[in-house]
Amino acid sequence: MSSYVTFMIDGGLxxxxxxxxxxxxxxxxxxxxxxxxxxVSGLVNLRGQVVLTVDLRPRLGIAPLPDDAEQMMVVVQxxxxxxxxxxxxxxxxxxxxxxxxxxPPDTLDAAIRPLIRSACxxxxxxxxxxxxxxxxxx
Numbered sequence: 094m095s096s097y098v099t100f101m102i103d104g105g106l107x108x109x110x111x112x113x114x115x116x117x118x119x120x121x122x123x124x125x126x127x128x129x130x131x132x133v134s135g136l137v138n139l140r141g142q143v144v145l146t147v148d149l150r151p152r153l154g155i156a157p158l159p160d161d162a163e164q165m166m167v168v169v170q171x172x173x174x175x176x177x178x179x180x181x182x183x184x185x186x187x188x189x190x191x192x193x194x195x196x197p198p199d200t201l202d203a204a205i206r207p208l209i210r211s212a213c214x215x216x217x218x219x220x221x222x223x224x225x226x227x228x229x230x231x
Contacts, residue, residue, distance in 0.1 A: 099184030103155045108222045113169050117183045120164040134179055147229050148179045153205050169225050176229040189213045
């Protein structure tokens with residue numbers, strides 16, 4: 094059985110393997126990074142540790158939220174580094190039986206296909222499981 098931390102972005106349901114998630118919390122004030130690539134939202138101070146913040150919206154081809162929008166952060170480990178990823182809303186931790194995990198649908202845009210590891214149907218809603226390493230790559 095696989096367990097995923099779920100979250101919403103622009104009404105879509107996404108998940109990350111629970112073993113990769115350090116914590117989920119309200120977004121902190123960010124310091125912008127000049128000339129940073131699209132999707133790098135800035136740096137945050139997370140209890141004394143400077144952490145890169147990635148906005149998943151541009152990575153997924155979704156329009157950015159206004160700067161004053163309230164967001165949440167999912168903090169993950171990527172290559173031994175702590176990275177926070179901005180999401181709209183944190184969901185639940187869900188357990189999914191192996192037979193319900195499938196390849197990403199063919200209808201996904203080719204640009205975001207590398208970001209999606211698998212898909213599952215949960216209560217009539219499609220859960221897209223992110224490849225954390227790919228999604229958090231700056």
